[in-house]
Amino acid sequence: MGPVSSPTSTPHPSHERTRSHPGWFSGVMGTAALATAAFRLPSDAGAVDVTGNVLGWALLGLSIVGLLVIVAANLLAPTPRQLLWKDLGSREKGPAYAAIPGAVLTVVLATEAGLPNLASLSVVAWILLFVTLIVAGADLLLTMVFFASAIANRGKLEQGALSGVWFMPQTVLLLSATTLARLSVEPSTAIAEVAAPLAVLFLGAGFLLFLLVGALVLGRLITEPMFQTSGIPSAWIMMSPAAASALAFIAIPLVTPTLLDAQSQTVTSVTSLMAGAMIGFSLWWLMVVTMLTIRLRQEAREFTPSSWGFVFPLAAVAVASGGLAQTWESFLMDILAIVMAALGTVVWCxxxxxxxxxxxARRG
Known part of the structure; x- marks a missing residue:
């Protein structure tokens, strides 16, 4: 990521309208997820705990400021509505816009990780529920618009039309499930009765869509140079829904007291094993895309707003590994969480x- 494109060079089509590029929201997602990973580093190691809290608050502050700046920039120079709807229905660009609700959700999760008792206040819990439902609804709308458009425009997918950005909507659905599951444990029965069933519904929608899109992408991966045309960061994005699935599976047992009137150890056991399997797939894909990045290092070195797609997957795996370490009381998963958080921090820098x-360079 050393060389930077000259501002006078001819822009690649995917780099147009850089101010409204969804990649900037991916940057907020990665920064906030890395803050969550830092907050949840093992607390029994004093130095690691202190470092994690300092880093977590710094990254959370940056993610909030970044989100506000990006939103303000887009409000001052909005994308024409007709062009925006065209982008949302585009096979190449549409799924990437899921990073916008994803950015809000990751900031909510990071804030909850830094202030774990904040949601115990009824007013705050209701606000978090309202915000989560709004952004989750926006992602559902985007998913429906995009997939309906993709189905309506039948025919062979052009080269480059199918890429890792197709995994973004599922990632946000799964983050919605995680957020709602965590809200279902708050004191308000009304909040729990709304959040708990929705958490399961979002988990089902996000996880099954991930499997379907994953089969479609992997099926085409061998027959065409997919990531050479869509960019190396899109290859890394495939880790995102796998890691987000792990997060959702770890959180979903929290809904059992509301839905099943009992704390089911069986549910926790099954979902933790599913989470472990998703982390395993994420690590396997990390090795694959690392080798791919090395082979296509020239393309990987050129910075675009999409380059922020490198960060969130690593941070999400770190958060999921830390959550599984608590469930399993596994020292190995603690180490994995620390390593992935450190790697994510290096990539973020x-x-x-x-x-x-x-x-x-652009201002010069």
Whole structure:
């Protein structure tokens, strides 16, 4: 990610309208998810706990400021409505817009991780529920618009039309399930009765869509140069729904007291094994895309707003590994969480540095 494209060079079609590029919202997602990973580092190691809290608050602050700045920039120079709807229905660009509700959800989850008792306040819990339902509804709308458009425009998918960005809507559905499941344990019975069943519904929608899209992408991966045309970051995004599935499976047992009138150890056992399987797939795919990135290192080095897609998958695996470490009381998963959080931090620093260089080059 060393070289930065010259501002006078001919832009790639996917780099047009960089101010409203969904990649910036992916940056917020990655930063907030990394903050969550930092907050949830093992608390029994004093130095690690202190470092995690300091890093967590710094990253959470940056993610909130970044989200506000990006939203303000888009409000000052909005994308024409006709062009926006065209993008939402586009096979190449539509799914990437799920990063917008995803950014809000990851900030909510990071705030809850930094202030775990915040949602115990009834007013705050209702606000978080309302925000979650709004952004989850926006993602559902985007998913329906995109998939309906893709189905209506029947015919062979053009080269580059199918890429890793197709995994973004499922990732946000699964993050919605995680957020709702965590809200279902709050004191208000009314909140629990709304959040608990919706958490299960969002988990089902997100996980099954992930499996369907995953089969479609992997089936085409061998026959065409998919990531050479859509960009290396889109290859990394495939880890996102796998890690988000793990997060949702870890959180979903929280709904059992509301839905089943009991705390079921069986549910926890099954979902933790499913979460472990998803983390295993994420690690396997990490090795694959690392080798792919090395082979296509020239493309990977060129910075675009999409380069922020490198960060969130690593941070999500770190958060999921930390959650599983608590469930299993596994020292190995603790180590994995620390390693993935450290790796995510290094990648975040590289992408942030490349972003500053890119912005400086554009202003120069």
């Amino acid at each position: 590289v992408v942030a540095y490349s972003t500053l260089r890119w912005l400086a």
